[in-house]
Amino acid sequence: MHHDQGIHLRAVCKTYRGRGADVEALRDMDLDCAPGSFTALIGPSGCGKSTAMRIALGLEDYDSGDVRIAGQPPAAATAAGVTGVAFQDAALLPWRSVARNVSLPLEVLGRDPAKYSHEIAKLIELVGLKGYENSLPGQLSGGMRQRVSIARSLITAPEVLFMDEPFGALDQIRRRQMNIELQRIWLESKSTALLVTHGIDEAVFLADYVVVMHANPGRVVDIILVPFERPRRNELYSAPEFHTLCDKIATVLHDG
Amino acid sequence: MTGRTGFLRSRTLLNLAILLLVWEIVGRMDWIAGGALPGLSEILVRLWIDRADYPGHVGATVYASVMGFLIGNVVAVGAGILFVLFPTLLRLTRGFNIAVFALPPIAIAPILVLTLSGMAPRVTLAALGVYFVTMSATVVGLSQFDTRAADVVRAYGGKDWLVMKLVRLRGAVPDILSGLRIAAPNAVLGAILAEFGGGGRWGLGTYLLGSLGRGEPARLWGIGLVATLIAGLSYLVFAVISARTLGSTRSVTLNTAIPGVGDGTAKPLPLRMAIFAGAALLPFVLWWAFIKLTGVPDLIAKTPFGVVDYLFLSDTSPAAREKLLAALAQTLPITAVGMIAGLSFAFLLAISARMFPGFIKTFMPVALVTQTMPLVALTPLLVLILGRGTSVTLWITISVTFFPAFVLLVQGIQRVPQSVLDLPRAYGASAWQELRMVSIPAALPYLFAATRLTVPRALLGVMIAEWLATGTGLGNLLNQSRGYLDYGMIWTVAAVSVCLSVAFYYAILFVERRTLTHLGMQTVE
Numbered sequence: 001m002h003h004d005q006g007i008h009l010r011a012v013c014k015t016y017r018g019r020g021a022d023v024e025a026l027r028d029m030d031l032d033c034a035p036g037s038f039t040a041l042i043g044p045s046g047c048g049k050s051t052a053m054r055i056a057l058g059l060e061d062y063d064s065g066d067v068r069i070a071g072q073p074p075a076a077a078t079a080a081g082v083t084g085v086a087f088q089d090a091a092l093l094p095w096r097s098v099a100r101n102v103s104l105p106l107e108v109l110g111r112d113p114a115k116y117s118h119e120i121a122k123l124i125e126l127v128g129l130k131g132y133e134n135s136l137p138g139q140l141s142g143g144m145r146q147r148v149s150i151a152r153s154l155i156t157a158p159e160v161l162f163m164d165e166p167f168g169a170l171d172q173i174r175r176r177q178m179n180i181e182l183q184r185i186w187l188e189s190k191s192t193a194l195l196v197t198h199g200i201d202e203a204v205f206l207a208d209y210v211v212v213m214h215a216n217p218g219r220v221v222d223i224i225l226v227p228f229e230r231p232r233r234n235e236l237y238s239a240p241e242f243h244t245l246c247d248k249i250a251t252v253l254h255d256g
Numbered sequence: 257m258t259g260r261t262g263f264l265r266s267r268t269l270l271n272l273a274i275l276l277l278v279w280e281i282v283g284r285m286d287w288i289a290g291g292a293l294p295g296l297s298e299i300l301v302r303l304w305i306d307r308a309d310y311p312g313h314v315g316a317t318v319y320a321s322v323m324g325f326l327i328g329n330v331v332a333v334g335a336g337i338l339f340v341l342f343p344t345l346l347r348l349t350r351g352f353n354i355a356v357f358a359l360p361p362i363a364i365a366p367i368l369v370l371t372l373s374g375m376a377p378r379v380t381l382a383a384l385g386v387y388f389v390t391m392s393a394t395v396v397g398l399s400q401f402d403t404r405a406a407d408v409v410r411a412y413g414g415k416d417w418l419v420m421k422l423v424r425l426r427g428a429v430p431d432i433l434s435g436l437r438i439a440a441p442n443a444v445l446g447a448i449l450a451e452f453g454g455g456g457r458w459g460l461g462t463y464l465l466g467s468l469g470r471g472e473p474a475r476l477w478g479i480g481l482v483a484t485l486i487a488g489l490s491y492l493v494f495a496v497i498s499a500r501t502l503g504s505t506r507s508v509t510l511n512t513a514i515p516g517v518g519d520g521t522a523k524p525l526p527l528r529m530a531i532f533a534g535a536a537l538l539p540f541v542l543w544w545a546f547i548k549l550t551g552v553p554d555l556i557a558k559t560p561f562g563v564v565d566y567l568f569l570s571d572t573s574p575a576a577r578e579k580l581l582a583a584l585a586q587t588l589p590i591t592a593v594g595m596i597a598g599l600s601f602a603f604l605l606a607i608s609a610r611m612f613p614g615f616i617k618t619f620m621p622v623a624l625v626t627q628t629m630p631l632v633a634l635t636p637l638l639v640l641i642l643g644r645g646t647s648v649t650l651w652i653t654i655s656v657t658f659f660p661a662f663v664l665l666v667q668g669i670q671r672v673p674q675s676v677l678d679l680p681r682a683y684g685a686s687a688w689q690e691l692r693m694v695s696i697p698a699a700l701p702y703l704f705a706a707t708r709l710t711v712p713r714a715l716l717g718v719m720i721a722e723w724l725a726t727g728t729g730l731g732n733l734l735n736q737s738r739g740y741l742d743y744g745m746i747w748t749v750a751a752v753s754v755c756l757s758v759a760f761y762y763a764i765l766f767v768e769r770r771t772l773t774h775l776g777m778q779t780v781e
Contacts, residue, residue: 079413091404108412
């Protein structure tokens with residue numbers, strides 16, 4: 001078995017049994033994210049990419065196969081605090097301040113948030129929200145709330161970071177700014193990252209590997225290496241080789 | 257926006273001023289029923305003269321309301337949490353919950369007086385008045401939590417109880433508070449009704465009844481005003497508290513996935529049948545246990561068997577049945593007529609809201625205020641104006657049906673998304689077409705909900721009018737039986753009126769489900 005800090009899914013199958021029709025969400029899904037790598041999972045709606053992530057987080061059961069997160073089964077890994085997660089919606093608790101939202105995972109893990117006040121302040125500064133520690137989510141813009149959820153995902157200093165379309169609700173311009181910030185934050189954290197997205201340019205800009213999935217049944221059809229130097233800058237979006245790679249992924253997405 | 261609401265507010269104030277002026281003139285001139293409606297100034301003068309009477313009466317009513325409110329709500333919130341954690345328990349207690357919701361307080365006031373002593377009957381009735389509202393608000397609040405926030409907690413290995421603690425309990429606070437807001441005037445109403453039905457020296461209800469025979473309209477109106485003020489203030493307190501907390505609690509973005517109430521898994525048929533039978537039997541078991549626990553002698557306190565014995569097995573049974581059926585024949589038709597009139601009026605007015613928006617804007621605040629008034633407790637005032645004939649029964653039933661139905665319907669229609677309204681308009685639909693295509697279908701689920709909501713109130717209104725004024729029907733039978741110490745009949749009337757109320761509730765629910773399923777719509781709670 002793997003005893004590293006990566007994410008490993010081996011022959012994972014998952015079928016949703018509804019009334020009459022069964023939906024095969026995942027068929028023999030293999031996924032290997034090396035320690036410290038950044039992987040993007042891309043595919044059309046219903047291809048099982050979010051299901052794969054929810055299985056890796058222990059939020060969903062699977063029918064067969066094997067899942068290891070940093071060498072442990074999902075439930076053990078999450079309960080040990082080695083994972084961090086950011087969802088498509090910031091999912092902040094509206095009655096908690098920014099600082100207390102960031103400290104939520106600590107409370108769930110049974111740690112004392114008071115001992116982490118330095119880390120909380122540092123992370124809030126890292127995501128550019130210094131001065132908003134005591135604001136309520138309702139007082140923040142959509143982009144700011146999403147940054148709170150990024151800060152929250154990093155509070156446990158996770159070895160493995162999961163992100164499910166964390167910027168899906170933002171407009172294109174805001175999204176590109178956030179991608180640059182996310183890269184900076186991730187480079188500092190040195191964690192293994194898995195990003196679920198349906199934006200090709202976002203995947204190419206951020207990831208070392210782009211894993212392309214197809215639906216019915218949900219499966220991996222191709223893994224594409226992204227060779228660009230880090231840190232990647234805004235200019236990359238206009239580079240011809242960036243577009244060539246995006247087009248290649250689009251072709252795989254559409255035709256297999 | 258502020259300019260607009262400021263304008264509306266000043267218009268509401270202007271309307272209020274005009275209303276008060278008209279009231280004063282009409283009252284001073286003794287135009288209504290030979291002075292049954294005195295002018296506001298006359299009422300206030302009378303209030304000042306009677307000022308020494310009030311502290312004792314107000315104190316008793318407020319004490320019973322507050323105690324009942326506290327006890328009822330603690331039980332209700334506790335029960336709500338239990339029901340969410342164990343959905344089977346919710347199904348098992350369904351019969352009991354509906355019975356508490358539907359029971360006409362005036363019908364059980366005499367039996368509470370027979371079995372409990374001191375302030376206990378009043379506190380119990382006040383507590384029963386708040387239980388259902390707060391319990392349902394708690395269940396709804398705890399059930400409709402933000403699944404995304406719950407996912408965050410679970411993604412760090414948090415179990416169900418942590419989700420309950422960190423996400424659901426705090427998230428339910430606004431719902432519980434809005435439940436308390438509606439429950440608060442209910443507690444006052446419950447306490448006053450217990451005073452109607454229970455005697456005793458102090459309390460606004462006692463004071464009201466005691467003054468009814470003396471022909472002093474100004475004093476009666478003064479008492480009514482004070483009772484309304486207490487109920488209104490109790491509403492206001494919780495309205496302010498919930499407005500304070502709401503802003504920080506509402507989820508910032510809309511979650512499309514709202515979890516349903518209950519576990520949703522289909523249980524095997526025999527188990528479901530057992531739960532259903534248990535739910536139907538539980539109220540009777542509790543009734544039996546209540547009597548055994550209070551230790552009141554069988555002669556006075558009748559168990560379910562005692563009532564069956566009284567109605568069917570003893571020598572006096574035929575006479576008792578005859579009396580009961582005669583009373584029902586008087587009560588039920590007038591209840592039905594009053595309800596249908598009140599509901600139709602509310603429905604017509606609500607669906608035409610888009611045609612006369614100005615009228616609704618003026619009328620809605622009045623209708624909302626009536627929601628905090630102990631309307632049925634003001635029956636003596638209507639008796640004063642309308643006399644002791646059938647019309648007073650009818651008007652009470654219409655008024656207790658119309659206002660809540662109207663408020664519910666208007667709020668329901670307001671929930672129709674603007675885009676749905678814009679679509680017919682974009683194709684040049686007339687106001688009538690829009691009404692037929694959008695407003696009427698959109699209002700239908702709320703009409704059903706309003707009917708379910710108002711059945712118990714209509715029955716309550718009729719029974720109170722019969723008790724206090726007309727001397728007919730179930731209400732009168734109950735009052736007479738108290739005088740004759742006919743304990744069997746007191747218990748029988750209480751049981752029959754609760755059963756009737758529950759039966760009507762289920763009958764409406766059945767028609768509602770059939771109709772709305774057929775139309776592909778959802779029922780509203």
